[in-house]
Amino acid sequence: MKVDTGDTAWIFISSALVMLMTPGLALFYGGMVRSKNVLGTIMQSFIALGVITIQWVLYGYSLAFGPDIGHVIGGLNWIGLRGVGLEPFPDYSATVPHQAFMIFQMMFAVITPALITGAIAERFKFKTYLVFLILWATFVYDPLAHWVWGVGGWIRNLGALDFAGGLVVHVSSGVAALAAALTVGKRKGYGDEPMPPHNLTMTLLGAALLWFGWFGFNGGSAVASGGLATNAFVVTHISTASAALSWMMVEWAYRGNPTVLGAASGAVAGLVAITPASGFVGPVSAILIGLAAGVACYFAINLKNRLGYDDSLDVVGVHGVGGTWGALATGLFASKAINPSGNDGLFFGNLSLVGIQALSVISAWIYSFTVTLIILKILDLTMGLRVSEEHEISGLDISQHGEAGYSF
């Protein structure tokens, strides 16, 4: 196996692009909270770069991609990256050094638990959060990544298509967010006092960085530079643009204002929805997937206000619903004309793929929800999930980190 320098260069760039998404997410979320919690919120994303990197090197990569055990988990053969070398590894990266593939995948493992923090914003204890990061990565992310992407994983064997992590990243974090919002409970004063975003310019910058980084997220998932990467890159952009427009329009129609937060949220919804489909669908399908994602996620976040749980920054509505739609849409719009190693979806004459996609979504929902709930219940009994009421009032910045985001 010979290393292809072009492919390898693209995977390095992609890895760096996906790395930038986590600080992008930090700003996206940071702008939406009250100013007393801006650092606490940013830190929850940022520190995932520290914690998950170490976890991934020590055993996370091995659990996710190591030699299959019973179709559910990777073996610990690659603990400490033993045997994960500088030569290509045909199972995952035929033309790219195995370590390059490893670090590309590491960036996905980093951002996924960070996505959940939007549901527990402004009230979670930092010490508990660090433990939660490790447990969630170990018991939810790594197994799920193995099911969907690992050679021998049972969802992969079913023939389910998930190009860049609709299930592994977005459905898993979106559903975990629901479990977290229900277990952690509402913010003090939720529903009674206003909790408007404190800096939407920061949120828009974060959304733009996510959009930018997502080219690596989806484009890099081709694990090569060339036609398939081009397709993923192009449809990612198209879907995002479509969803930014459709969310803005539907909010304008229902609420009277074309909001910046709406356009930014729509863009993220479009990115989420195209993720599993990006290596299998064409440009016009991408427009339809994006338009529907903006509308569906807009109505999903409105539903939250009626159901009454405090998913503070709408992880369920955007990642849970957007990811679910994206996975199902892959079953509708996928085409072998785009990617011969994929499959045809419903609109290309193959009914069975929708069923497989639905089954994979339901499995990811049940698994992520149940295991997240168990992890949080255990942490609640041992360490406590929430900061004290006094600390919640004074804000996470001072109480958890001893700093203020803004000093005038």
Added chain:
Amino acid sequence: MKKIEAVIKPFKLDEVKNALTKIGIQGMTVTEVKGFGRQRGHTEVYRGAEYKIDFLPKIKIELITPEEMVLQVIETIERTSKTGKIGDGKIFVSPIDEVIRIRTGERGKDAI
């Protein structure tokens, strides 16, 4: 001597300041404030969550003036800050016992 405090719409600040300078006012203090009167607040919607914002941003101008200029100052502020729509603000006038210029130690009208 009187203190004149005017709470006005923020975008009117430059117009009011220029007009006051033109009639000979040499100094003022300006603060960004929030509050409400009969206008009350307004509603903002973030991702479907409605927030009633009671306190609206306003600008408060404070200046001290000798008795003989009070009416002219009030008239100038009224004229320049008025839009005729609800939320134009208010002017308060109160007596001032003493003014001291710290640098020179001057007192009273000379210190204004």
